[in-house]
Amino acid sequence: MKDNSHNELEVTMPVATIDPTTQPTEMAALSQPQPTKxxxxxxxxxxxxxxxxxxxxxxxxxxxxxxDVLAATGFNRIMVSTIMAPTLTTIAKELDMTDLEAVMAMSAYILATAFGPLVLGPLSEIYGRKPLLHVSNIWFLIFNLVCGFANSKGLLITARVLAGFGAGAVYALQGGVLGDVWSAEQRGKSLGIYLLIPLLGAAVGPIIGGFMAERTTWRWMFWSTSAFQAAMIVLSFTAFHETYGPLILGRRAAKLRKDTGDQRYYTAAERLDGSRLVRNVLLRALTRPLRLLATHPAIQCTALVSGFEYGVLYIVLSTFADMWIKHDHTSIETSGLHYIAIAGGELAGSQLGGWLMDKVYKRLTCRGNGEAKPEFHIPLMLPGAVIGALGLFLYGWAAQFGLFWFVVDFGMLMACFGLQMAGMPISAYVIDAYPDYASSATAASQFVRSLTAFAFPLFAPKMYSVMG
Incomplete structure (x- = not known):
């Protein structure tokens, strides 16, 4: 089907039953009642x-x-974001890097994950979750492997940026897939189980990196994670199914049009995109995350809160091993083991937080005479934020005054427990508040989180030096 004035292909759909002049705009369509069968x-x-x-x-x-396939993919990609932490000094020495350049090599990956979801999330709302997962898996594998063979700081940083761009897909797909598959009443449980594996990656990465740095070359950090990624690619092709409802319905409508010869069959998504050019559909989709971030106060508030928490967490992740090595003079291997406290706190926070969030959601829904709202996920944020702040205070105070290592680790466990418990309701709220565009909404929030996770560790060494 062609547009005579533009001579470009349009999105295929049965426009004979639809008047293009009456089509609602994208955001207005979300709040308007849709026709029923x-x-x-x-x-x-x-x-x-x-x-x-x-x-x-x-x-x-x-x-x-x-x-689980998405979670395991997330585990590897998040592990790669922190696996370099204990070995930054070693890498800097071999590749002739300054301390700032070494931190940049680690943080550049996080910066790229800010931009990956902005592109890959909206594309998954056009072409589906499955193709984007496969493409990003292969992209990440290629450039993560290049990191292992890097012989200059420029190549290492560039490969980290490109690997991070591909890794960012998992952040956007997380919200989309969980929103596609699980109901709001199961949001806490599904988020808790999903996060169980990726959260291990953030803390296990430095542990593995520490042991590898002591016993072999740091390059095995990238070679081993690339081998794991290759296995995940094979698994995703066999176990991951398409979850995006509008795409599944679009295929059903296309089959009906083909089988019956009646071109009047259509889906709600096709009705919205009916007479728009492919170029315009792509442009609207690719700008959606930034439009949400610029115009929706709910996205702005949740992005700022979660962004600050994420930045604080990555300050700790990037300096935790260095604190043990320089302050307590422990080995690289031992410094990596202290990340178990971070893993324990995040895992406990995700499991208890998910269970409590579902309980609170069901109770508030019952009080509201069965009317469920995305805001019913939010109340758990307050106790999580308080516990997280107390944990950070205990960690800083105990480390500053050289208390027994268990007190320092317990403070970090408390901090990560609270931050995780406070962060999960934000993710659940965004998924349920924007069900049709969960990937784009998640990408908008992730954009801010990744920027703070990139920027905060850059000023952390100077801050620690000035403050003692």
Missing amino acids: LEDPFLVTFDDSFDAEDPRCWSKGKKWPVT
Whole structure:
């Protein structure tokens, strides 16, 4: 189908049943009531009672493999973000880097994860979650492998940036896939189980990196994670199924049009995009995360709060090993083991926080006479923020005055427990508040988080030096 004035291909859909001049704008369409199957027999939707193709109706035996594959992918990509922490001094010496350049090599990866979701998240709302996962997996594998062979600081930093861009897909897909598959009542449980594996990556990375730095070359950090990524690529091709509802319905509508010869069958998403050029559809999708961040106060507030928490966490992750090595004169291996406290706090926070969040959500829904709201996830933020602040205070105070190592680690465990418990409700709120564009909304929040995770560690060494 062509536009005579522009002579460009349009998005295929049965425009004969739709007046383009009456189509609502993208954001307005989200708040307007949509026609039902009874009102329009040519509207293709999932069945209200049960539909085997609806991801929300999948069996747990199909939901969990999809969730677990994404979680395992996230584990590797997040582990790579921190695995360099204990070996920054070693890498800097071999590649003739300053301290700032060494930190930049680690943080550049995080910076790239700010921009990856802005592109990959919206594209997953056009082409589906599955293709974007596969493409980003292969992209990440290639450039993470290059990091292992880098013989100059320029090549290492460049490869880290490109690897981080591919790694960023998991942050956008996280919100989209969990929103596609799990209901709001299961949001805490699904987030808790999903985060169980990736959170290990942030803390296990420095542990593995420390042992590798002591016993072999630092390059094995990248070679080993690349081997793991290759295995995940094979697994994702076999166990990950498409979860994006509008794409599944679009395929169903296309099949109906082909089988019946009736071009009037359409989906709600096709109705919105009906007469728009492919170029315009892509432009609107790719700018959606930044438009959400610029115009939606809910996204702005959640992004700022989670961004600050993320930045503080990465200050700790990037300096924790250095604190033990320089302040307590421990070995690189031993310094890596202290990251177990970080892993323990985050894991405990995700599991207890997920369970409590579902309990609070159900209770508030019952009080509201069965009316569920995304805001019902939020109350758990306050106790989490208080516990996190107390933990950070204990960590800093105990480290400054040289108290027994267990007190220092316990303070960090408390801090990570609280930060995780406070952060999960933010993710749940964004997923449920923007169900049709969960990946774009998540990408908008992740943009700020990744920027703070990149920037905060850059000034941390100077801050620590000035403050003693």
